[in-house]
Amino acid sequence: MVVPLLASKDKIVRYRSTQLLAHLVNSLDSIDDEVFRLVRTGLLKRIRDKEATVRVQAVLGLARLVGDESEGGLEDSSAALLEKLLDILQNDATADVRKTLLINLPLIPTTLPYLLERARDLDAATRRALYSRLLPTLGDFRHLSLSMREKLLRWGLRDRDENVRKATGKLFYERWIEDCAGNKPSAEGNTMGQISAPNTSALLELLERIDAVNSGMEGGVAHEAMRAFWEGRPDYREEIVFDEDFWQGLTAESAFLARSFNDFCRVENESKYGSLADDKMPEVTALAYFLGKYSGALLAKLKQASASGENEEETMELEFVVEQLLQIALTLDYSDEVGRRKMFALLRENLAIPELPELCTKLHVEVLRSVCGPEAAGESEFCSVVLEAVAEVHDAIATEDSFVSARSELSDDGSSRASRDRSMTPASDVPFDKEKAKAKVLREIMINMKCLHIAQCMLQNVEGNLQQNMHLVTMLNNLVVPAVRSHEAPIRERGLECLGLCCLLDKVGF
Numbered sequence: 001m002v003v004p005l006l007a008s009k010d011k012i013v014r015y016r017s018t019q020l021l022a023h024l025v026n027s028l029d030s031i032d033d034e035v036f037r038l039v040r041t042g043l044l045k046r047i048r049d050k051e052a053t054v055r056v057q058a059v060l061g062l063a064r065l066v067g068d069e070s071e072g073g074l075e076d077s078s079a080a081l082l083e084k085l086l087d088i089l090q091n092d093a094t095a096d097v098r099k100t101l102l103i104n105l106p107l108i109p110t111t112l113p114y115l116l117e118r119a120r121d122l123d124a125a126t127r128r129a130l131y132s133r134l135l136p137t138l139g140d141f142r143h144l145s146l147s148m149r150e151k152l153l154r155w156g157l158r159d160r161d162e163n164v165r166k167a168t169g170k171l172f173y174e175r176w177i178e179d180c181a182g183n184k185p186s187a188e189g190n191t192m193g194q195i196s197a198p199n200t201s202a203l204l205e206l207l208e209r210i211d212a213v214n215s216g217m218e219g220g221v222a223h224e225a226m227r228a229f230w231e232g233r234p235d236y237r238e239e240i241v242f243d244e245d246f247w248q249g250l251t252a253e254s255a256f257l258a259r260s261f262n263d264f265c266r267v268e269n270e271s272k273y274g275s276l277a278d279d280k281m282p283e284v285t286a287l288a289y290f291l292g293k294y295s296g297a298l299l300a301k302l303k304q305a306s307a308s309g310e311n312e313e314e315t316m317e318l319e320f321v322v323e324q325l326l327q328i329a330l331t332l333d334y335s336d337e338v339g340r341r342k343m344f345a346l347l348r349e350n351l352a353i354p355e356l357p358e359l360c361t362k363l364h365v366e367v368l369r370s371v372c373g374p375e376a377a378g379e380s381e382f383c384s385v386v387l388e389a390v391a392e393v394h395d396a397i398a399t400e401d402s403f404v405s406a407r408s409e410l411s412d413d414g415s416s417r418a419s420r421d422r423s424m425t426p427a428s429d430v431p432f433d434k435e436k437a438k439a440k441v442l443r444e445i446m447i448n449m450k451c452l453h454i455a456q457c458m459l460q461n462v463e464g465n466l467q468q469n470m471h472l473v474t475m476l477n478n479l480v481v482p483a484v485r486s487h488e489a490p491i492r493e494r495g496l497e498c499l500g501l502c503c504l505l506d507k508v509g510f
Contacts, residue, residue, distance in 0.1 A: 002020055011054065014051065018057040022043075022060040022064075025065060036065070039061070040065055043062050043065075044081070047062065047084065047085075052096060052097060056096050060100050062081060063085065082110065085105065089105070089114055098126050099125060103134065107137075115130070115134060119152055119156060120155060127159060127161065127164045128161070131156050132167040142179060142180075146209075153168065153210060153215075153225055154221040157169065157228065177202055178196060180202040200257075210225065222260075242258055247282065248290075250294065251317065251321070252317045252320045255321040261280070266331045283336065284333075285338060285339040288339060288343040291326070294321050297318055298318040301315045302355045302357075319357055323359060330363070330370055343371055344371050347367055351454065352392035354396045354447055358453055361450075361457060384471050387475055389454060448488075451479060452494040452495060452498055456497055459472075459505065466505040467506055480495055482495075
């Protein structure tokens with residue numbers, strides 16, 4: 001019998017006997033119960049062997065026995081054996097032991113969380129085995145939770161090992177897209193011969209399944225995933241169509257799809273596929289039209305949401321769509337004067353709207369800087385237009401008090417004027433409404449914060465000297481300095497950020 005040899009003092013004997021039993025167990029369709037228990041007991045004693053090669057063979061045999069026990073109905077002993085193997089999977093010091101268990105343990109709900117956490121294993125080969133061998137055979141990825149899909153993509157695509165990153169990208173653009181297209185993997189997990197024709201609907205579903213609205217934010221994992229997708233699927237690159245219907249019915253997923261394609265062609269790969277983007281993406285005039293359409297819809301939703309407190313999800317989706325269009329606009333060529341003027345007018349108009357979200361505001365300023373051109377005259381025009389927008393936003397404060405008199409109380413003239421107005425109005429005619437006054441003060445703070453945010457975005461996109469630009473000097477004296485002296489902490493904090501940016505633009509003066 002081979003089992004007694006498992007306890008031999010010679011490591012070679014222990015290794016060969018354990019290897020023989022592992023091969024036998026994996027080759028037999030059935031085994032006598034008494035022999036089964038004997039083999040299981042003998043192999044269990046070897047999972048703590050000091051020799052890693054012996055432990056590898058022991059867990060190889062026991063992993064098969066777990067599957068047999070699960071089918072045979074020996075639930076208590078199976079659970080105990082599985083618990084021991086999962087402990088080995090988590091804590092064994094040798095990577096080969098962990099990798100062997102990863103590949104050979106049965107894919108059941110009990111083991112799945114332990115197997116998936118090997119994506120953070122110390123050993124690169126084990127991590128690669130998870131993405132290249134286990135996950136392709138797992139079945140439909142949509143059965144995984146959204147958070148687990150996002151974690152697997154993030155861990156794999158940002159892995160320090162290049163082979164793990166490639167395996168993750170291949171899983172995304174070969175297996176997961178096929179799940180959305182309706183193709184099933186083979187028993188061996190091989191997808192060769194099953195690659196379906198480009199399917200835009202499947203790709204949009206794939207983006208929805210990885211939550212493009214959140215993972216598509218700046219720094220999100222969806223950017224790396226789509227970069228790998230466009231790189232690995234040239235058929236999709238060539239066949240994708242962005243027609244009129246596509247742009248008229250943008251969703252969060254389709255907007256991100258267009259943005260990722262545009263970035264891949266124009267920003268990455270040293271503009272290697274720039275001509276492809278020129279053929280498929282809209283020109284400046286058309287993009288300005290679509291940007292105006294969706295930004296108008298966003299502002300309407302924001303006003304509706306502020307009045308009713310509903311439609312938050314729709315508002316977030318529209319905001320995301322506008323952000324993606326602005327990201328595309330950042331990469332366009334504005335040599336076409338007609339398109340440039342249309343985009344310029346749209347950005348100028350939107351920038352003066354107080355309700356525009358902060359990230360959209362930041363992108364509007366960045367695109368406006370690109371539209372104005374890189375030369376000094378363009379920078380001067382850029383500053384002038386942005387400060388005009390700041391003035392219009394500030395005029396939205398429904399009060400006769402200025403920024404200084406209302407919030408910082410620094411203007412004697414403003415204070416005396418307010419005192420005169422109060423003395424001319426009998427108290428009995430206008431009763432004091434505490435809630436209305438509180439809402440009014442809050443509105444002033446929000447508007448002033450908005451003005452400072454626009455100014456901050458402008459300062460982040462200016463390179464010239466502060467003293468040589470009268471627009472910036474005026475803004476510093478009339479907006480930034482009063483904000484720094486404000487009694488409101490949020491205004492003071494943002495004012496200090498703007499002051500720091502002004503210092504960087506005028507190092508000699510400060």
